[in-house]
Amino acid sequence: MFTPKHAIFTASLLLVTMTAALAETPNLGKPIDEAAIAAWDISILPDGTGLPKGSGTPAQGAVIYAEKCAACHGDNGKGGLAAALVDDRQIVGISAAQKTIKNFWPYSTTIFDFIRRAMPFQMPRSLTDDEVYALTAYILAENKLIGASDMMDAQTLPKVKMPNRDNFIIRFPDRI
Numbered sequence: 001m002f003t004p005k006h007a008i009f010t011a012s013l014l015l016v017t018m019t020a021a022l023a024e025t026p027n028l029g030k031p032i033d034e035a036a037i038a039a040w041d042i043s044i045l046p047d048g049t050g051l052p053k054g055s056g057t058p059a060q061g062a063v064i065y066a067e068k069c070a071a072c073h074g075d076n077g078k079g080g081l082a083a084a085l086v087d088d089r090q091i092v093g094i095s096a097a098q099k100t101i102k103n104f105w106p107y108s109t110t111i112f113d114f115i116r117r118a119m120p121f122q123m124p125r126s127l128t129d130d131e132v133y134a135l136t137a138y139i140l141a142e143n144k145l146i147g148a149s150d151m152m153d154a155q156t157l158p159k160v161k162m163p164n165r166d167n168f169i170i171r172f173p174d175r176i
């Protein structure tokens with residue numbers, strides 16, 4: 001049976017709960033500033049928006065690759081513990097195992113973004129921007145998508161047309 005005592009108790013409980021919900025935060029953590037956000041805002045769009053300063057050549061990338069990538073991706077990117085980065089095979093089905101940088105990836109800037117964000121596997125985000133440009137140039141050159149002496153930077157990298165670019169449906173074409 002609901003009595004006036006129950007009504008007063010329920011109203012008091014509601015008041016305490018609402019007051020706690022509207023109270024200040026428990027002061028855990030600290031406010032983040034724009035510089036801290038910028039350090040993690042590293043996304044690269046297909047048109048190259050967001051690419052940092054720097055540059056690299058396939059020759060520079062070969063040295064870095066041998067030191068930091070070959071243990072997982074094999075000699076010259078042909079595959080090892082991790083997926084092959086260099087391969088001429090065509091996609092004949094939907095198996096992810098058939099997808100390579102040359103036959104699947106639609107934008108060269110995505111290669112840069114992935115390397116910068118996630119490689120090397122055991123130490124992501126440890127490469128300098130110049131090293132990432134050099135590794136991207138090396139992978140593109142090994143796949144015969146750029147010349148052996150081409151330099152990649154924020155202006156040249158977005159101009160590399162990947163073989164599978166036109167086989168994707170772009171969700172936001174106005175953003176490219």
